[in-house]
Amino acid sequence: MSSPALVLVGPPASGKTTVGTAVAAARSLPFRDTDRDVEVETGTTIADLFVQQGEPHFRALEERAVARALAEHAGVLALGGGAVTSAATRELLIAYGGAGGTVVWLDVDVSSAARRVGLSRDRPLLAVNPRAMLRAMLEQRAPLYAEVATHPVTTAGRAPEEVVADVLAVLTQETAR
Ligand SMILES: Nc1ncnc2c1ncn2[C@@H]1O[C@H](COP(=O)(O)OP(=O)(O)O)[C@@H](O)[C@H]1O
Ligand SMILES: O=C(O)C1=C[C@@H](OP(=O)(O)O)[C@@H](O)[C@H](O)C1
Numbered sequence: 001m002s003s004p005a006l007v008l009v010g011p012p013a014s015g016k017t018t019v020g021t022a023v024a025a026a027r028s029l030p031f032r033d034t035d036r037d038v039e040v041e042t043g044t045t046i047a048d049l050f051v052q053q054g055e056p057h058f059r060a061l062e063e064r065a066v067a068r069a070l071a072e073h074a075g076v077l078a079l080g081g082g083a084v085t086s087a088a089t090r091e092l093l094i095a096y097g098g099a100g101g102t103v104v105w106l107d108v109d110v111s112s113a114a115r116r117v118g119l120s121r122d123r124p125l126l127a128v129n130p131r132a133m134l135r136a137m138l139e140q141r142a143p144l145y146a147e148v149a150t151h152p153v154t155t156a157g158r159a160p161e162e163v164v165a166d167v168l169a170v171l172t173q174e175t176a177r
């Protein structure tokens with residue numbers, strides 16, 4: 001049993017996967033992403049899973065993947081944007097943060113997120129009307145991210161390198177405590 005050095009939460013296109021990968025590399029830590037875990041476990045893509053099995057099925061797999069990674073991964077862990085919609089996952093994250101863990105909430109505004117997502121088809125929930133979906137997601141989920149996060153970091157209008165520097169600073173500060 002182990003516990004992550006850092007967990008990243010936040011809306012789609014806030015940069016969890018990108019920033020998490022860079023932060024892990026900078027600290028020579030392993031990187032893990034629960035979206036990727038679900039894809040490896042099922043041998044399919046998130047987009048196909050949504051279409052073929054439906055969102056509730058994906059959420060159940062995601063909940064399990066998050067619990068497993070929180071219990072066994074010692075590096076940087078990025079979650080999917082909707083992972084915090086599970087009350088069980090929020091409880092695990094709050095317990096992890098309460099025990100000294102670091103949960104960074106990468107936040108983003110609608111315009112930046114829409115620009116970053118572009119025409120990518122990887123996120124099934126953003127396939128039809130990405131801007132409206134992003135707006136609704138950001139609004140509905142903000143209180144959930146706030147509930148589990150130990151550190152908010154804004155990414156709106158900022159380059160990935162700037163965000164990586166902020167997250168590294170949070171890690172340094174937390175390691176020194
Ligand atoms: N700070 C940033 N500024 C501009 N583009 C970014 C930034 N962070 C991530 N991106 C880009 O946005 C897209 C989504 O990033 P990703 O890391 O997959 O986000 P998430 O895992 O939070 O959904 C990628 O194309 C990535 O290169
Ligand atoms: O916000 C969401 O509900 C989702 C976000 C995605 O992850 P990213 O936040 O890494 O894009 C992925 O888990 C799935 O498409 C659902």
Ligand SMILES: [Mg+2]
Pocket residue numbers: 016017033035078079080
């Ligand atoms: Mg991601």
